[in-house]
Amino acid sequence: MSSTPLIWHAGARKEASELIEQLWRTAGDAVRDRLAEVLLAGPPEDLDGDLAEPEQRQARRDRRLFDRLGLLARDKAAPLSPRLQSAQNEILQRHPEWQLREGEQARYMVWSEVRNGPDTAYSVDDLRAMEEPQLLELLLRETNRRQGLLESWRQLAGFEPERAIRLFRTLQNETAGGPPDVWQTGLWGLREAAKSQDLQDRLVELLNGVPDALFGEISFSRAVDDFLEACSTRFQGRPTQVTGACSTVRLPLRKRIQITLNRPKTANGLSERSTVQ
Amino acid sequence: MGTIELVEWIIDKFDTGRHLHARLRRAIRERLASEHSLAPGFELFWRIVSAEGLWNQPALPRDAWHDFVQQLPTAAHEPWLWQELQALFRPHLHLAKAYYREWRAAITSEAGNAEPIGESFRTVADATVWLEAHDQINLIVQSIDRLPNPADFLAMLADPMSELLEEALNLYAVVGQANSDGDPSIIARPSVVPHAQNHAFQEWTILFDLLWRAWRHLDATAPDQARALVRRWRERPYFAFKRLVLAAMTASDNFAPEEKLELLISV
Numbered sequence: 232m233s234s235t236p237l238i239w240h241a242g243a244r245k246e247a248s249e250l251i252e253q254l255w256r257t258a259g260d261a262v263r264d265r266l267a268e269v270l271l272a273g274p275p276e277d278l279d280g281d282l283a284e285p286e287q288r289q290a291r292r293d294r295r296l297f298d299r300l301g302l303l304a305r306d307k308a309a310p311l312s313p314r315l316q317s318a319q320n321e322i323l324q325r326h327p328e329w330q331l332r333e334g335e336q337a338r339y340m341v342w343s344e345v346r347n348g349p350d351t352a353y354s355v356d357d358l359r360a361m362e363e364p365q366l367l368e369l370l371l372r373e374t375n376r377r378q379g380l381l382e383s384w385r386q387l388a389g390f391e392p393e394r395a396i397r398l399f400r401t402l403q404n405e406t407a408g409g410p411p412d413v414w415q416t417g418l419w420g421l422r423e424a425a426k427s428q429d430l431q432d433r434l435v436e437l438l439n440g441v442p443d444a445l446f447g448e449i450s451f452s453r454a455v456d457d458f459l460e461a462c463s464t465r466f467q468g469r470p471t472q473v474t475g476a477c478s479t480v481r482l483p484l485r486k487r488i489q490i491t492l493n494r495p496k497t498a499n500g501l502s503e504r505s506t507v508q
Numbered sequence: 509m510g511t512i513e514l515v516e517w518i519i520d521k522f523d524t525g526r527h528l529h530a531r532l533r534r535a536i537r538e539r540l541a542s543e544h545s546l547a548p549g550f551e552l553f554w555r556i557v558s559a560e561g562l563w564n565q566p567a568l569p570r571d572a573w574h575d576f577v578q579q580l581p582t583a584a585h586e587p588w589l590w591q592e593l594q595a596l597f598r599p600h601l602h603l604a605k606a607y608y609r610e611w612r613a614a615i616t617s618e619a620g621n622a623e624p625i626g627e628s629f630r631t632v633a634d635a636t637v638w639l640e641a642h643d644q645i646n647l648i649v650q651s652i653d654r655l656p657n658p659a660d661f662l663a664m665l666a667d668p669m670s671e672l673l674e675e676a677l678n679l680y681a682v683v684g685q686a687n688s689d690g691d692p693s694i695i696a697r698p699s700v701v702p703h704a705q706n707h708a709f710q711e712w713t714i715l716f717d718l719l720w721r722a723w724r725h726l727d728a729t730a731p732d733q734a735r736a737l738v739r740r741w742r743e744r745p746y747f748a749f750k751r752l753v754l755a756a757m758t759a760s761d762n763f764a765p766e767e768k769l770e771l772l773i774s775v
Contacts, residue, residue, distance in 0.1 A: 235689070237754060238772045242694040242747060246754035250772055253758055258765035269773055339698055339705065385704060419704045449653070457702055460724070460759070 239274035239295060241340050248302055248338040256309040267315055270299060293322045294329070301331035302338065334389050335423040344382070351379025355386045363394075367401055370413045381416040388420030392430055395421055399437055408445035415454040422461040431462050509539060510550050512625050515632055516605050518557055523604075527565055533558040547626030552683065553633055556601060563679060564601050566640055572596060573644040577651040584661055594668050596641040596648060599676040599712055601683070604634045628684070635683040637676045637712045645711050649718070659725035666722040666737055669715055670744070676712040677746040686746055693748035700755035716752070723756050731762040 237243045238251065254266055274295050279288045300319045304311050311319065323329065336342045352375070358366055373380055388395035395417050402409040425431045438455055445451050518528075528536070536558035540551060556564050576592050583589040608631045625631045641648055652658050662669070677693075680686035696710040702717060726734040738756055741749045757763045757771055 234775055236773045236775055237750060242690050243751050243754055245699050246751050246758065247772060250754055250758045250768055254765055254769060254772075258769070262765045262769050266769060266772075335705075341695065341698060342705065343698075343707070416704075460701075 235275065235278055236269075238269060238299075239278060244298075244340045245338045248299065251299060252302055252306060255303050256306060263312075267312055270296060271314065271318055290326070293325060297322045297326070297329055298331065298337065305331065305337075351376045351383055353380050353383050355383045355390065358383050358387045359391070363398065363401070367398060370398075371405065371409060377412075381412055384413065385416040385420040388417040389423055392421055392424035395424075396430070396433060396437065399434075403437070403441055408442040411445060411448040411451040414441075414445065415450045418454040418458045422458060425458065425462055434458075435462075509536070509543065509554055510546055510626060512606075512609065512632065515550070515553055519603055519605055519633060522557070522565070528557060533560065547624075549626045549629045549632040552629045553603075556603070556635075556682070562600065563682075564603075566600060566638070566642070567598070568595060568640050573641045573648055577647060580651050581655065584655055590665060590668065593648075593665065594672065596639070597645075597669075597672050597715070598640045599637045599672060599679055600640070601679045602636050602638040604636070606631060606633050608634075630683075635680075635685075636710060637679050639711050639714075642711065645714055649714065659721060662718055662722040663725040663729075663733075666719065666726065667740070669719050669722060670737070670741065670749075673712075673715040673719065673748065674744050674746065676715065677748060681746075686748075688745055688750075689747055691747045693746075693751065697748070700751050701759070716748075719752065720755075723752075724759070727756070727760045727762060734760065735762060 237247050240247065251266065251270075254262055258266070273292050279291045282288045282291060296318065300311060300315055300322075303309070303315070304319060310316075331337045332342070353369070353373075358369075361369070369380070370384060399414070399417065402413065408414070421430075421434065425434060521527075536554050540546070540554055540558070546554075573596055576589075576596055579589060579592075606625075609625065623631055629635070639645055652661060655661050677686045677691050680692055685692055692710070693713070693716075697713045697716050698705040700716060700720065702720060706713065706716075708714065723734065723737065726737060734756075738753055741753050741756075754771060757768050
């Protein structure tokens with residue numbers, strides 16, 4: 232039987248991190264105080280019993296707490312309490328070189344960059360260096376090793392959300408809203424950035440304006456569905472005036488994607504692409 | 509029976525769809541009963557391949573998925589069709605030659621003595637869980653997606669799907685890879701919630717996708733049933749279900765923050 236609480240279990244790091252962040256952001260004082268106590272108490276002593284040296288054990292305990300507090304500190308809407316901040320500062324004094332990994336990676340025990348099929352000729356840095364018309368043209372037309380290109384685009388959207396939104400606005404005016412795979416992978420990449428409510432609202436507004444034809448594509452509708460889910464998870468427990476306002480703008484969006492996700496396919500297995508209202 | 513060459517010869521036969529004759533299986537079991545010096549890894553291998561149950565091999569014809577896909581649109585509410593779906597998703601153990609041997613040969617000169625072959629199962633064979641419909645699983649899922657209301661269909665099957673996931677983990681437990689503290693989901697399914705990090709290299713992880721969709725639908729439409737499903741997940745003996753419960757409670761408004769915190773600090 233396991234004796235490691237889920238909050239400290241490396242195998243549940245992704246799921247536990249999201250719940251810790253949610254509780255810190257939205258729970259009442261009693262729950263937040265208890266959560267802070269649990270974090271400050273640190274993991275069970277025997278969790279790092281495989282390390283012989285006390286310094287090594289301390290460093291690993293520090294790292295576990297550092298990673299969890301780092302995720303909380305990143306959310307400017309719910310700053311660390313003075314005690315937690317102080318604990319984080321002490322760890323940073325002992326390990327000034329430590330940094331939290333970027334974006335969603337910080338929640339994962341293992342982060343892999345693997346592509347199905349061939350590699351791409353364009354890395355994230357290549358895409359970063361491009362002017363917007365050039366990037367748009369590439370995403371619209373490139374068919375050679377496209378899977379890899381889209382993976383780089385997904386990462387770019389996560390690193391530079393404002394740029395991704397600008398590109399989406401341009402893409403909106405393309406015939407039928409442009410290729411669904413560009414939207415799909417871009418939306419995947421934006422899930423972490425959409426923690427900012429302002430960005431989230433702008434994106435929802437933008438999605439409300441994309442052509443109906445795009446909503447007829449299951450890959451697009453599913454990506455929007457996943458995006459909305461990721462956003463709504465972050466809004467758990469927020470005051471109703473906040474969630475209420477968001478629901479109002481999201482409802483039409485939800486209706487549009489549900490029509491597509493629930494729509495029977497034609498005999499050849501493709502979605503019917505009639506106008507969706 | 510204590511030689512890796514014989515093990516790999518058997519694996520080659522399994523790969524071509526062949527299986528041990530009933531008399532050979534019995535002979536192996538008799539030998540296991542009298543042979544006490546066999547290394548544990550070899551013993552487990554022979555236990556698995558000489559088993560009478562169908563958990564070590566596929567049981568359905570390769571094209572069994574085809575009729576299911578044809579019948580689903582008109583029979584989605586028929587109990588016999590649900591049985592067919594469960595049969596197509598039935599997990600079984602698939603054995604392959606151990607990567608360990610290759611790795612061991614490569615590192616021996618640098619790292620000294622490695623674990624002797626036969627000491628544990630991983631040194632003898634690699635075991636992964638396959639589903640009956642194997643490489644046609646995605647076609648089945650696509651046919652479910654084409655139903656008028658796929659979420660309703662999946663929600664109705666939330667418990668059988670949970671059973672299938674538990675059965676997949678039972679099989680990993682046979683080869684010592686799954687218990688309440690860890691299982692292959694940690695690597696094979698980095699995020700319980702659908703995410704680009706889930707590369708779906710292992711087909712059994714599709715069960716997470718289906719269960720997640722079923723859960724979301726229940727949570728939105730039948731909160732009591734959703735809570736009951738989470739309660740049953742909490743009673744299942746594998747770590748993957750703890751992760752499922754964490755993700756489900758995080759995504760739901762139907763649990764109080766106090767309940768969520770208690771889960772976080774539970775073992």
